[in-house]
Structures are given as structure tokens and as C-alpha cells.
Amino acid sequence: MLTPALEARILEGTRRGPSDGSTHWTTRKLARVMNVSHTLVAKAWKRAGLKPHRFERYMASDDPGFEEKAADVIGLCVNPPQHAAVFCVDEKTAIQARDRLDPVLPL
Numbered sequence: 001m002l003t004p005a006l007e008a009r010i011l012e013g014t015r016r017g018p019s020d021g022s023t024h025w026t027t028r029k030l031a032r033v034m035n036v037s038h039t040l041v042a043k044a045w046k047r048a049g050l051k052p053h054r055f056e057r058y059m060a061s062d063d064p065g066f067e068e069k070a071a072d073v074i075g076l077c078v079n080p081p082q083h084a085a086v087f088c089v090d091e092k093t094a095i096q097a098r099d100r101l102d103p104v105l106p107l
Helices: 004-016 027-034 038-048 066-078 093-101
Strands: none
Touching: 004 027, 004 038, 027 038
């Protein structure tokens, strides 16, 4: 049964984040850590309107030259040279996901 004290404990555990290095909690993972049923975790999250898998977090880069590269990119966007075109190229997540789901299909 989801008591107010248990709900508060679940929400506090959710706020702390996983200690195993993963990006977010799942109901089952948090339930194992807190020794409760995963359905109780799901109920507490639903009542609080939490969706830990949809949290947006800032991920710090481990690239030692990151600050210098970021300054170059920001400088181009803020003060571009005359007659310059600035392009942003990023990975195609849909292709990446499709590659995992259907590796036999061409990209």
C-alpha cells in the first residue's frame, strides 16, 4: 500500500538518481533498490507527475578540447564572417534507430 511516508521515500530516491551510472530510473530498478513493488513506484510517479525517462539533463563532455571547440562554434554563430554560411551537421537519430531495428534495410 502506498502510504504518504513511502511515497515521500520513493520521490526522494527518484530525485537522487541512480548510483550505477545509468541515465535514469526505471520503476523496476528503483523498486529493487528501495525493496518495494515496481507498481508502487509507478503509482507514486504518476501521482507526482514524474517521468524520469523524459528528464532533460546537461551532459558534460569529457573531451579535453571541448571548451575551445565550443568557443569556436559559438563565435561563428554570434559573429559570423561576412558572406559566410554556417552549417550545423548532426547525426541522424532516425537512421541510427532504424539501423538498430532493421539492420538489413539500407540507410
